[in-house]
Amino acid sequence: MLTGAKTFITNGGLADLVIVAAKTDPTQGAQGVSLFVVETADLPGFRRGRLLDKIGLKAQDTAELFFDEVRIPAGNLLGPAQGQGFVQLMQQLPQERLIIAVTAIAGAERAIELTVQYVKERTAFGKPVMSFQNTRFTLAELATKAAVTRAFVDSCIERHLAGQLDVGSAAMAKWWSTQVACEIIDECVQLFGGYGYMTEYPIARMYADARVSKIFGGTNEIMKELISRFL
Numbered sequence: 509m510l511t512g513a514k515t516f517i518t519n520g521g522l523a524d525l526v527i528v529a530a531k532t533d534p535t536q537g538a539q540g541v542s543l544f545v546v547e548t549a550d551l552p553g554f555r556r557g558r559l560l561d562k563i564g565l566k567a568q569d570t571a572e573l574f575f576d577e578v579r580i581p582a583g584n585l586l587g588p589a590q591g592q593g594f595v596q597l598m599q600q601l602p603q604e605r606l607i608i609a610v611t612a613i614a615g616a617e618r619a620i621e622l623t624v625q626y627v628k629e630r631t632a633f634g635k636p637v638m639s640f641q642n643t644r645f646t647l648a649e650l651a652t653k654a655a656v657t658r659a660f661v662d663s664c665i666e667r668h669l670a671g672q673l674d675v676g677s678a679a680m681a682k683w684w685s686t687q688v689a690c691e692i693i694d695e696c697v698q699l700f701g702g703y704g705y706m707t708e709y710p711i712a713r714m715y716a717d718a719r720v721s722k723i724f725g726g727t728n729e730i731m732k733e734l735i736s737r738f739l
């Protein structure tokens with residue numbers, strides 16, 4: 509029987525199959541966590557909260573899920589035995605963190621592309637914004653940061669494909685690329701001037717969308733905790 513709630517769940521408003529991490533033995537700490545596959549359609553005791561109003565990622569729903577004495581078949585335990593949930597999460601979370609890193613660096617690269625196009629077209633004081641040394645130096649720095657970050661993320665992808673991506677490297681990829689992406693996109697907004705703050709411009713939406721990447725998938729502070737355990 510499952511009882512509890514989880515506040516922020518991506519696709520929680522739509523999902524009809526969810527994986528719940530539940531405490532099956534509260535006395536055992538991490539060894540007392542198990543994963544269950546839960547089919548939510550017409551499930552007594554299961555309820556979704558409202559769709560949460562986010563500052564970005566407007567196309568993706570985020571909802572609360574509530575479980576009130578929800579009965580599920582014993583066969584819906586994920587894995588061979590209870591108590592394996594924490595280990596299962598540790599095995600799978602590096603992939604989620606790598607996905608966040610890839611999304612972050614891809615977004616940053618796109619932001620730079622959009623900004624280069626814009627500053628070549630936009631004129632100020634009779635000259636293209638690209639002609640100002642500040643613009644060129646800023647973009648040179650952003651392109652360098654993006655390229656260096658991309659190289660590390662690509663090396664993590666190669667290791668992941670070989671089944672060798674370790675927890676610490678995935679955490680490094682996640683915190684670093686999301687931090688760098690937010691810095692890059694912020695500078696790009698600046699180069700767009702006032703239009704950079706208007707949601708009809710993709711760069712403004714990218715700015716709002718990117719911010720949460722430092723928070724979800726485990727906050728960047730938690731990533732640093734993880735990395736420090738392997739030092």
Ligand SMILES: Cc1cc2nc3c(=O)[nH]c(=O)nc-3n(C[C@H](O)[C@H](O)[C@H](O)COP(=O)(O)OP(=O)(O)OC[C@H]3O[C@@H](n4cnc5c(N)ncnc54)[C@H](O)[C@@H]3O)c2cc1C
Pocket residue numbers: 516517518519562570720723724725726727728729730733
């Ligand atoms: C849009 C969105 C979608 C999400 N989707 C999902 C999802 O699909 N599934 C899911 O399971 N979760 C999801 N989450 C939850 C997300 O992973 C958590 O919000 C995140 O891990 C932070 O947890 P918290 O909100 O409880 O913050 P808190 O833990 O309350 O953190 C608050 C602050 O304290 C800091 N902090 C906390 N503990 C420590 C520590 N030990 N050392 C140093 N600093 C610390 C944090 O880094 C943060 O800065 C989503 C969140 C958002 C916003």
